[in-house]
Amino acid sequence: MKRIGRMVCAVLTASFAVTTATAADAVAAKAEAKAPLDVAAATRGMEHAAGFFDVYRDTAKGRVLLGVRKLDTPLLLVTSLPWALGSNDVGLDRGQSGESHLVEFRRVGARLLLVEDNTKFRAVSPNPDEALSVRQAFAESVLWAADIVAERKGADAELVIDVSPLLISDRHGIASRLAETKQGKYEVDDKRSAVSLGEAKSFPDNTELEAQLTFKGPGEGAFVKDVAMDAQSLTFRQHLSLVRLPSPGFAPRAYHPASGAFSVGYYDYAQPLASSIDVRFQPRFRLDKTDPAAAQSAVKKPIVFYLDRGAPEPVRSALLDGANWWKSAFEKAGFKDAYRVELLPEGVDPMDIRYSLITWAHRYTRGWSYGQPIVDPRTGEIIKGSVTLGSQRVRQDILIAESLLAPYDKANAAGLKGQAEQMALARLRQLAAHEVGHALGFAHNFAASRLGNGSVMDYPHPLLKLGADGAISLDNAYGVGVGPWDDFIVAHAYGQFAPGTEAASLAKLRADIAKAGFRYVSDPDARAPGDAEPDGLLWDFGPDTLKAFDDLLAVRRKALDAFSIGVLPPERQAGELEARLVPVYLLHRYQTEAVARLVGGAEYAYSQAADRQAGSKPVPAGAQRAALDRLVATLGAEQLALPANVLDLVTPPGNDYVRNREYFATKSTPLFDAFAAVEAAAAQTTQFLFAPQRLNRVAWQHARDPREPGIADVLDATFRGTWQRDAIGNNLPAGDAVQTAANWVVLDALLNTLDAGQLHAQVDAELRASLQQWQKWLAKNPGQAGVAASRTEAAATIVKYLADPKSVKLRSLPVIPPGAPI
Incomplete structure (x- = not known):
């Protein structure tokens, strides 16, 4: 038995040895199989x-x-x-x-x-x-x-x-x-x-x-x-x-909030304890002079942007022209032949990172254009500028111009059509310069339009006026070339200074541009309906908001009275008349926002503590009250009623055509819905006037200075100009119906503002108190016919909502056809 046991043990031992050897060989073989091949063999x-x-x-x-x-x-x-x-x-x-x-x-x-x-x-x-x-x-x-x-x-x-x-x-x-x-x-x-x-x-x-x-x-x-x-x-x-990361030698420039630039940065935990860990630089291209000591010098490597070869004429020439406007600003900053824009060489891959590119991008609908710098996140050095220009925008500008001129039923149709195209190309030049500005590292300055063509980094509204003959003029609708603000931002970003003088030199640049009357307001303070800064407006124009508003209303009235089949090229289907009516009827949309900014508005500046510019200054009471009067007037039938020539002209889209977002909403399919147009225009005003942030500021400014309008002033003026009005005269088509439609937008907008829960408690209370006064007046003054029905229903709605908000299903606010971008 012992012998058998030893034999079994020997067999097992031998078997284990063989198994172990086999496993080791397998591991070795597997390891050898995983070992990387020689590069030459692997890539043969x-x-x-x-x-x-x-x-x-x-x-x-x-x-x-x-x-x-x-x-x-x-x-x-x-x-x-x-x-x-x-x-x-x-x-x-x-x-x-x-x-x-x-x-x-x-x-x-x-x-x-x-x-x-x-x-x-x-x-x-x-x-x-x-x-x-x-x-x-x-x-x-x-x-x-x-x-x-x-x-x-x-x-x-x-x-x-x-x-x-x-x-x-x-x-x-x-x-x-x-x-x-x-x-x-x-x-x-x-x-x-x-x-x-x-x-x-x-x-x-x-x-x-x-x-x-x-x-x-x-x-x-x-x-x-x-x-x-x-x-x-x-x-x-x-x-x-x-x-590859850029070579050493680039000098980052510290970001200043008044520089008109973007910022890039990081949190530096090695900063002294009393210093901010938020470290920011101004993005910029590397631009080295061949003679650093010279006030004017050529550069070692110029900034070159290349235009997409897919851009057709006359667009191509307009884009090259506008984008090259920045040359003069670099020359004034001391750089010779430092910047240029040219057509992308044939055969070059547009995505090659070595080429800063202006792309002519096609989309299904019109939309925004963009410019951005691609930066080294360590220093802010721009590696490449990337610009995207939406191709539909120029077509929208031509549409707006044709809608204002109505050229196609006039003897001089060819000349008027040429004016429309030239206006659109002038806008395209400005757009090219604007988006390249972003790719150079510059932010929007929506306050620059206060000084005319102050900067291509603003959003320009066409400068429309009535000529001596009473006709709408598009002459000089857009500025040409970069403005003084643009010269400043190039100098501030790219200027080179004697050793030890950079901070003082940059401070002087900022002081000088301020003395020239330029202010700086960018995106965070310009895009929301409730924003406060009266100079931070998109698409506004002129130094005087109220005068520009009055002038534009006169142009709008002329365009509506002259609206005809001639706004439409002969080969277009007639249903497009409505799409051409939209920009004319809502022509005052951006200047309305500008007027609204005066109500509860306040000026302030981007600065550092060392600049001693902190604080805000409310808009004077007189300007606020004048602005309130104009806003209320936009809710009146006199501004909202469409003339008979328009009402009798607009027609449904033809077979196989449909309305899209560029049309007014309609609940009168297939016909044009005049109520919807009126409601959209009224909503344009109420979205700004009743923005919770604005009402909160109005209440606070009035509390500090009773001369400023308060919540009661705003709502009393609105009520007098809408629900409390007497019957509208017969000179306006469907005047009472138009006013009633606007009245309901006003009430719906106020209830939606209350329902949003963004008002301070005391502001909410004032709003409710004013609505109670509205309800009492409406109940005592029912009016006649259709007006009576609406007043009765409005009074009942106010009672129900104030008693139990959940018992009232609030209507969605009217849809406003898109305006921007233009």
């Missing part, structure tokens, strides 16, 4: 492009390999869209650039990780442990990982990875944008996506890669249905630029 037969990263195009397998030579070395990753969606509402446009990301490759065993550094938080300190403590405190992001497929060791060391999976991942955020715009949940379909081998290129300081991405999704969103052949299958092209 592939097209090779040497550069910042070596690129290997594997046509047999449809993939792109990337040769990585430097690890743990930061570089920039920038995405863009050479082929896009075409929907203004979604905002994924052809030529669109994404933001820059500071990334680096790190090796972990047989893999490479692509890691995005956290550039938001730093410690700029000579103490490496302090710097490390901040890096460890805030998360970095591993964006992607890949197995090493080949390796070369030695002096020419290189790690080769298959970068194809990165290229067909959604780095631009396409799916997120579709979801944000409520188009549904989309995701990349790997089987219908592929790298673009022919677009994989490499240069000394940048590598350009591209892929075709197909996203699958529900296809139920209206915006994707508008533009896609199959809304469940959206195919884009995504471009990735890997960019």
Whole structure:
């Protein structure tokens, strides 16, 4: 038995030895199989492009390999869209650039990780442990990982990875944008996506890669249905630029809130305890003089923007002209031949990061244009300027001009049509300069229009006037060239000064532009209906808000009285008359907002404590009350009633045509709904006048100074000008019906303001008290016929709402057709 046991043990031992040896061999074989191949062997037969990263195009397998030579070395990753969606509402446009990301490759065993550094938080300190403590405190992001497929060791060391999976991942955020715009949940379909081998290129300081991405999704969103052949299958092209960081020598310029610039920055935890950790720089291109000591000097490398070759004439010439306006500002700042715009050379890839690009982007509907700088997040140095100009805007400007001139039923139709086109091209020149300004690092200045053509960084309204013959004139509708504010922002951003004098020199620039009468108000204080700064207006014009409003109303009246079939080119279907009526009827929309800013308005400035400009100054009481009177007048039938020539002309769209967002809403299908037009115009006023922020300010300003209008003043004036009015004369078509429609918009808007819950308690109480007074008057003064029915119902609605808000189903506020952008 012992012998048998020993034999069994020997067999088991031998078996174990064989098994162990076999397992070891398998592990060794597996390890050998995983070991990266030699680069030459792994890339044999592939097209090779040497550069910042070596690129290997594997046509047999449809993939792109990337040769990585430097690890743990930061570089920039920038995405863009050479082929896009075409929907203004979604905002994924052809030529669109994404933001820059500071990334680096790190090796972990047989893999490479692509890691995005956290550039938001730093410690700029000579103490490496302090710097490390901040890096460890805030998360970095591993964006992607890949197995090493080949390796070369030695002096020419290189790690080769298959970068194809990165290229067909959604780095631009396409799916997120579709979801944000409520188009549904989309995701990349790997089987219908592929790298673009022919677009994989490499240069000394940048590598350009591209892929075709197909996203699958529900296809139920209206915006994707508008533009896609199959809304469940959206195919884009995504471009990735890997960019070497700029060489040393760039001097960041500290951001000042009155500089008229954007800012980029980070939180620096190494700042002294009494200093802010919020460190900001002004984005700008590197612009070095060949002779730094000279007041005027050529530069080592000029700023060059390139225009998309897809822009047709006469658009192309207008864009080149307008975008080149910035030349003069750079010359005044001391730089010779430092800036120019030219047509993109034939054969150049527009997405190549080396080219600052102005893209002529087509969309299904009109929309905003954009300009942005792509920056080095460490310093604010601009790597590339990216501009997107929506092609539909110029058509909208022609439409507006034709609607004002009504040229097509006049003897001089050709001349008037030419005026309309010239106005639109003049606007296009200004637009090109404006968006390039953003790409140069400059923000909007919506106060510049107070001084005429003060800046291309404002939004310009066409300067319309009545000529000596009483006709509408479009002469000089838009300014030409950059303005004094633009000269200032270029000098402040790019000017070079003697050592030790920069801060004082920049302060003098700011003081001088202020002495010239320029103020600076940008987006945060200009876009909301309840904003307060009276100079921060989009699309307003002139130094005197009230006079500009009165003048524009006169132009509007002339245009309405002259509205005819001649506003429409002969080949257009007649249903488009309504779309041409919209910009004429609502011509005063932006100047109405300007007037509203005076009510509860206050001036203030962007500054630092050292500037001693803190505080705000309310608009004087007289101006506020004059503004209130004009706003109430826009709610009266005299301004709202459409003349008979318009009412008798507008007609439904023809067969196979439909109304769209550019028309008034209608509850009178298929006919034009005059009530809807009146309601839209009334809502244009009430959205500004009854904005909760404005009413809260009105109450506070009145409490500090009883001369300023208070809540009771605002509501009493509104009531007298609407519900409390006597019957409208017969000289206005359907005058009483028009006034009644506006009255209901006023009441609905007030109830919606109460219901929003954004009023202070005492303001809410004042509003309710005023409504109670309205209710009592309405109950005692029912009027006659249709007016009586509305007054009775309004009184009952007020009683019910004040007693129990939930018992009243509030009406949605009227839909206002889009105005901006123009």
